[in-house]
Amino acid sequence: MVHYSTSRLDASFAALSDITRRGVLEQLGRSDASITELADRFHMTLTGMRKHVGVLEHAGFVTTEKVGRVRTCKLGLRGLEAEAAWIESYRQVWASRFDALDRVVEDLKLREKRDE
Amino acid sequence: MVHYSTSRLDASFAALSDITRRGVLEQLGRSDASITELADRFHMTLTGMRKHVGVLEHAGFVTTEKVGRVRTCKLGLRGLEAEAAWIESYRQVWASRFDALDRVVEDLKLREKRDE
DNA sequence: TGAATAGTGAACCATATGGTTCAGTGTATA
DNA sequence: TATACACTGAACCATATGGTTCACTATTCA
Incomplete structure (x- = not known):
């Protein structure tokens, strides 16, 4: 049987278990977006959305880069x-x-x- | 885009995000097992294991049946x-x-x- | 009948999760 | 320069999660 990194699977399945985060992935599949844009779309505070993005980043699904005062989120290199x-x-x-x-x-x- | 039941995906990804539960699925793939057997294998109390099995049941991955005093767990009808x-x-x-x-x-x- | 076995349910505990508010920092713009 | 904007970090909150112990019920078996 192939070996899978357990902590990685833990993190990625946990990341996928939240409907907001699955929605963010869907959105980022259409276009990159700032924290503000994502927060608006999902009716949430900036801080709340930032946490979701952090979880997705940690799981490797999303990368972010801050330019000026805007942090742009995009799908990460690693897929599923x-x-x-x-x-x-x-x-x-x-x-x-x-x-x-x-x-x-x-x-x-x-x-x-x-x-x- | 296909429609996915959100609460179902929530439950199943959450169920898969725990390494013990993934291990239980692996074990049940080899053979059915009682709560006691699973608890022993994963070094956990009966009560603790029963909770994990409950989560897997709720996600539809496992079915159980109690005969006499033994509850036997097996892979559920629904796969992944x-x-x-x-x-x-x-x-x-x-x-x-x-x-x-x-x-x-x-x-x-x-x-x-x-x-x- | 009595003792061991398998599981259950309630209570509890520490930590994680999903969210908020509020007081900042740094950046852009009028 | 003053104001608005985008984000951050700390603090907080309610609830969920992953685990335990303990007292109990029901079943099996000697």
Whole structure:
């Protein structure tokens, strides 16, 4: 089995678990943005948004650069390759453990038993 | 753009952000296990492990059934399709926003500037 | 029946998270 | 130079998280 850096996966899955942060990634996929722009779009204070951006930065999904008084945020170099790889390996575990049809039958039996 | 259930993604990414829970998924990929077995393997109290299993259950990754005094945990019907799909869509965003080589160059420039 | 086993539920604890306000600093602009 | 703007840092707050202990119930087994 491939080795995945645990603290990295911790940080990146945690970063993705918040809907605002997923929204920020979506926004930055369309265009770079300042903290102020992101804060406005997500109805949040500058300080609050800065924290979200910090989490995304820490996870490596976003990079920022301050020019003058404006900090511009953009998608980071690193994409979601590691996370995609982890998830893909588990999809294979699932598939190898049982094929989907078998499992549906098994689940139905379980429900019947429960509802008796 | 495809629509993803937000609370579901919240729950599943949060579930995956803990190394113990990822370990439990790995273990259940090999064989079903009781709470006691999982607690032993991960050096944790029964109560602590039960909470982790609850989180995985809530995210839909695990199902459990209690027979007699033993609660057996197994991989749930639902795999990681939704998460894989979300991540894949973002990998495409990344790819469309810039190709990898351009971005490397851009990043190098940025580093040079910073180190001047 | 009695003792060991498997799990549960409540309470508790320390720390993390997601947010705010407020008082700054530094930058741009009239 | 004065004012507005973009951001930062510290402090604070409520709630969530990851863990524990302890008392308990229910089941198994000798």
